[in-house]
Amino acid sequence: MSDSAPLPPVRLHPEAELARAALSTPLLSRAARLARWAGPETRVDAGGGLAEEQLPAAAELLGLSGDDAAAYASEAWRVAVDAGLVEIVDEEAGTVRAGEELKLLTGGSPADVLAVWLTALETVVADASVPDLDDLVDALDEGGEVDFSSLDWDPEAEAEFLDGVLGNLYLLTVGEDGPGGGPVPLPALAASMIVPDDMAEPTNDVLEQVSDAMMRLDDQFRVLEPVGLVEYQPVDEALMADAEDEPAAQLDDADVSRYGMVRLTPLGAYGLRARLLEAGFEAPAVGELADKGADALLDGTARFGQDAARAETEQWLARREPLDAARELLAAARGADPGAPLRRLRCQQALSLIGAEAEPALREVLDDPELGGLARVWLSERGAAGVPAPSEALVFWLTIDTVAAQLAAEGNSEELQALVEGLAAQHSGFFAAAWRVGHPATADVLEAMGRLHPDKKVAKEARKAAFKARSQQGG
16 A cells, blocks of 8 residues: 555544544443552552552453453553553552543543544554464563564564555445445455455465464454454354364355454544554545635545545535535636646536536636536536537537546546547547647547557547647647
8 A cells, every 4th residue: 555645535423423432442441440440559560561469450340250351451451551541650669640641531522532542542553463472471582581583473564464454444444446334354354465466366375375364363353343443253263273274275165254354443444544644644534625625625536436526525515605616616627737627527526516506607607618518518407598509629628628537537447438439439530630629638538549449440540649639739
């Protein structure tokens, strides 16, 4: 996942709702209870962890039982310390007191609560990258230090792998082609990190790597679920028992849910976006452009999917009078720069959400060489009277502009190929006339048509027309 291109926009839930979800997560609520319980008699060890003799009382307070009760209590305490819910007063004496952040959980704003939760999340993500405690104990050398080489574990590589998995889960969740709020099969996540994009059929060796990664991710998502990042259905225990015998074959089972299913929660989407922003990624959220100008809206939604662009535009329009909004959109859609065709397409889509109140603004630009075609389309679709017929030159200019916008929005999609085939079929002299169109993108559009059209003869005509257009433009 490159940090040079913006990620798909995420639709975040309201902060108040997310803050309530954060407070109700098992891990943060346990950490808060321990912070309120801590007092003058509470002692911590040299690393700030709860003293071993106090773990049973902490586990009892949290209602935990079983073999893992002490471990869960210890984890909750560590989160309380890292998140500032507990403050260590005297490291030598091992005394503690309630931290300043504890007050924020009850008296702070939703943003304050979420800031505390994000700190807890970082602690848990770091913990999820650490091997099993039993393995760590076995790897202790004579000096009491962990011998990482004996673990076959690279802390940086493991953290990078988990970050990559979480990034891909975010992409699958917020992208319009993904499952949205639905669960993602664990094998798909593991494969996204291991199987090369150009590999048609994974080899047995690659499948074994995927299987091993699934087992690691199963442990990690079990750790990440209590902090509210994900909802997780673990790998079937029967499969795990057989994994050492035939790890690669396990991926062929018909019931994919047996291999684990993970869903990013709304709180998790908020948390991962915050981490991505911190890491330098461009991670937009729907609604961020609502208070900005039309130029920011059209440029900002240029790389959004259709659904996200519509949602963003609806929020933008809701804050403006229809006629004023239409005029602002049309003014922002002008231009001869490479991004202008896509701006006009987004403008056209935005105007389709405005009612008859926008008509005066569209009539005002009927003679505009860049907006006249767009205006005629809008008025004609609404049955407006007195709409002047477009000249042939305007029709060709609008055609080039539309294809240029589709190229920028979708690349070489099947829809664009169908549009190209339709244009060539409807007008036998299309290429003979199109190369003369005085649009900055004419040559690029004709080259794309030559690349996309399946008929070799038509494709050759398009390439010839592109050459003529480029010669006409002086380059």
